[in-house]
Amino acid sequence: MKAAIIGATGYGGVELVRILHQHPRVSIHSIHATSLHGELLSETYPHMQDLIKETLQPANPEELAKQVDVVFMATPSGVAMNLTSAFLDNDVKVIDLSGDFRITDPDVYKQWYGIDAADQHLLEDAVYGLTEWVNRDIAEKQLVSNPGCYPTSALLGLAPLMKENTIEEKTIIIDAKTGVSGAGKGVSQATHFAETNDNLKVYKLNQHQHTGEIEQILNRWNPEVGAVTFTTHLVPMTRGIMTTMYATVKKQTTAEQIHQLFQKHYEDHYFVRIRDLGKFPSTKEVSGSNFCDIGIAYDERTNRVTVVSVIDNLVKGASGQAVQNMNKMLGFDEKTGLDFLPHFP
Amino acid sequence: MKAAIIGATGYGGVELVRILHQHPRVSIHSIHATSLHGELLSETYPHMQDLIKETLQPANPEELAKQVDVVFMATPSGVAMNLTSAFLDNDVKVIDLSGDFRITDPDVYKQWYGIDAADQHLLEDAVYGLTEWVNRDIAEKQLVSNPGCYPTSALLGLAPLMKENTIEEKTIIIDAKTGVSGAGKGVSQATHFAETNDNLKVYKLNQHQHTGEIEQILNRWNPEVGAVTFTTHLVPMTRGIMTTMYATVKKQTTAEQIHQLFQKHYEDHYFVRIRDLGKFPSTKEVSGSNFCDIGIAYDERTNRVTVVSVIDNLVKGASGQAVQNMNKMLGFDEKTGLDFLPHFP
Amino acid sequence: MKAAIIGATGYGGVELVRILHQHPRVSIHSIHATSLHGELLSETYPHMQDLIKETLQPANPEELAKQVDVVFMATPSGVAMNLTSAFLDNDVKVIDLSGDFRITDPDVYKQWYGIDAADQHLLEDAVYGLTEWVNRDIAEKQLVSNPGCYPTSALLGLAPLMKENTIEEKTIIIDAKTGVSGAGKGVSQATHFAETNDNLKVYKLNQHQHTGEIEQILNRWNPEVGAVTFTTHLVPMTRGIMTTMYATVKKQTTAEQIHQLFQKHYEDHYFVRIRDLGKFPSTKEVSGSNFCDIGIAYDERTNRVTVVSVIDNLVKGASGQAVQNMNKMLGFDEKTGLDFLPHFP
């Protein structure tokens, strides 16, 4: 099987290259970007020297559609919506890592992304690829909208509580902390080392564009949810998201019951690991891997449950989950090419 | 005026040395520790070479009480409760940076600290020194219990909302993030660089000993509060605490009204700075200084207020606030010796 | 093929587990340590949860020798020398990551390591496994002494110059900088986060135990070398070594000539990559991988060549090179199981 990566020069694209380079069933056919055409990716990323021999090319969807089996869009918002149809028309599977197909309501998309939404039929065709919670047979689908990094972390942590109707819908608070690679490769004062190192910042508060995505899925699971509180912080580390979530339970319970509920829902899911009661994961414990690790606590005094989930924002939060989705679309085991240990220390 | 520092080799003690070294009205009379007697502090802390010439001494309270005007206890829990009376009996002012006099209920103290509480009369004599909110005339007091780092950050952020009866008492959630110096000078796997760097960890969840301290003060302000949810995280940075707090407001309001409420309560307090609406402080913006900077937001969709407060855990969260309290006890301007800018970048 | 890892709880052991977990030809038979027997490695390293199912066992060399094909010793100095014979007697291949078999002169070993050296016949049997420069047929050997992290970085950078007799032997200066994982898993004040973060320290100056190892090999290549100057620094990062080396050339040359010399010597070596002239590698460009990347410069004004080499101290500097050596000992391609990209960013 052959894959093309459009938007190969961003961090999501680079991580796709790393993962697909090791994939036993799929090879990289070509890499694409809007500039640097003809250059090796190692001109920008010397860590790839001698390893990735394809040069950067412009993306011609019609041509490309005849040559590849699957295409990854690791592009800024607004790009994939225009390139996708050419691939679908040629039965090429498309996995979009941008926000273009995540929000099904065009008005909500425009509110958060500031541009017009994709065509309605594309929005309807796209499966929201939170892999562990995709009910439909993803193997039959042509277009997967890969979730955002924060939504992946938050939704995997809240899903069991939502599915079991455990928590008061109006009490959900999501306090997320991300490594700086989450802000992408583009330089800015906010990601300038001298002001970011040894410093903890608020990133966006009630204003992150992933808010709409999280709310859409939570309300799909239970329409009582409405709006949630969602805060993001910028932590002086490169990779990783930790999301600490709070909600009040509907009826008094025990930590053990909550814990069993998580274990039950994830026991068949290789990439979600539940810590023992009283233990919580750290971001480095999933670094470089496709795992989402989760710890939970329940405080009888307040009737409140606390869920802590961690992912590598560039892997399970982007490229790893994209490959996991690809594996399922192509009929492979979801672990194929992703079955490596986290990097620690 | 002469000051002694008992427990000079921990980070709180070292920061007291730094601040008092610059203080125009008080000089360091002597420094004390339980070991290393006769050694210069610069044997342990080379950054003090040639600057601090006192050697470490054992602490003999009866002797010392005749020689100094004020004593700082930067000792582990359980020490200050045994040394303090000798100083009070000799009219020496005592500022305790440990937890010994913070919890007025002996049972609650024992629950969180695991040892027996101090004598009842000492607990009654001690003023809880959250400087901006001390109503009694601190200048007349002999014993100040200096607040913990997390409580300082959380209580300064919640106080205006509590005092104005703005928030639902049962909805308070405190999500705190600290730099690693908060865990002290003692080595441990949890603070080992290779596993802490580039990593975000949960520190304690519903189990930090500052929980009792925070709840005591909140309930003093409004007994409806009861228990709160309090999470702490360990951020890969040396100094700084950011506390993100959530609560539901009692009646719908606006961000502007909340903002004005904070400005009003802190307008005469030099060391608390309120950011403009829409802006939030980062920890480095107060690093090395005694400031507590606060940003606030209100989301109409959820009726929830979010408060972000930052301090340097070793300054406003410990030694700086201790000197601020000393200044007020000795009748100086609270800024004396503390009027320096944060270190940035 | 089956491998045992003795000393599995240190960082070298953990990295062996990570690499062998992915190895297509060799599986982990058992993991051994001096304590924690019966425990899962994930009790100590939660990032391995559900992935490594072997429990820690004591190492019984006689028993183990009948069950495995190869054994890795990732133990402190002084351990491997006592366990190795039992494996060799049973035709089990041994790769020792400690210093026990690196120094062929027992007096020099004792000088740097402070304990008595291994038996003479073991020292004679051991091949020094700087893989790119092993001339003898390593596939016929039973015992490989895996080089230290600093020597790997320094020797790969100096070898072409030494082999071509390019530099004045008495002018070699090696200025090395390491990430903190190089100091191991054991906690100490020197690796305490609060004092290591945002700080650059001298580690050891003219006193690192790798000095003897570096000098032994350089003098093997050219006995005129004698002693070298070797400085190590501790950089606030987890992984990586950068070694900056200086030497005066014997006869005036050009940067291009020096560059070609490096390209020639390493053109057939997959794991050594030479940067283009004017470019220098950073440690992150090899992080998590088995590559050694090298940049070089020559200054006509001083007749001095500067070589910069980087490795991941835990991979090419320890466990990766150990697996590379195992591959060659077992007749596999040296890249087997090691052919993955560095982690970036």
Place this chain on the structure above:
Amino acid sequence: MKAAIIGATGYGGVELVRILHQHPRVSIHSIHATSLHGELLSETYPHMQDLIKETLQPANPEELAKQVDVVFMATPSGVAMNLTSAFLDNDVKVIDLSGDFRITDPDVYKQWYGIDAADQHLLEDAVYGLTEWVNRDIAEKQLVSNPGCYPTSALLGLAPLMKENTIEEKTIIIDAKTGVSGAGKGVSQATHFAETNDNLKVYKLNQHQHTGEIEQILNRWNPEVGAVTFTTHLVPMTRGIMTTMYATVKKQTTAEQIHQLFQKHYEDHYFVRIRDLGKFPSTKEVSGSNFCDIGIAYDERTNRVTVVSVIDNLVKGASGQAVQNMNKMLGFDEKTGLDFLPHFP
């Protein structure tokens, strides 16, 4: 006394504001920049909120010269050379933190800075302000050229050896490591957090513009020096420079003799501290302060001396030394306003 700061928005300017804010004898008259006129500095640097009330102004030298006693130029190269005369003509003392007056040979200036040098009479008037080694009576001078950060660190470390004719002139190698604030406030890929964190890079090798400055002073001390080898590295920390220097001694000596030589030369210099033999400073031990700490070693085996010097690049390497020079120009004690402890941890 009143001071103006031109170029107040860079890190050097901001550090001048911090230091002068605390200075007991000099007050900040005005702050100047090429943009943001009318804005508070705290719009750019929120850590200054409520503390610095001057707004940014354009710099009109003729006007300003009538209002202030001293002016600091913290501007890019090429600016100070055009503004300085107006101040000197009005007997205003000028301290330039840029490279404009450091290089006395116009050709050498142009070679390293790429633009034409300042007027010859200004170059002749300027004193090179390496404070501890200024022989002329700086109090009589009007124009001080403040040394670069690397040269300060390197020259303070080499000066005793040069003055005593201890080392072979042609053997000097300077291996410097800097924190990322040394690259300034301007954003770039080289200082992007995600690629700089947990990473060690070569900054410039034989090509840093401070090479000419270092060589000029060394050759002033001893014309036999000629060219030196000078390498700079970028360390993942915010502040600090460590410079490790190597040279061969002319006649065999002992570590004790070298150590005494350093102690003798710096015994009357408050801001240079010599570590005991066998100990070496780390960058954090001078962070935020004006100290230069030095450790030395001598290896009998190689006849080579190693000197390690550390400074805070923004303080002793820029603004602190500038204020130290101001103090001497204005007849104050050199410590005035600079007598504060380093920040540790």
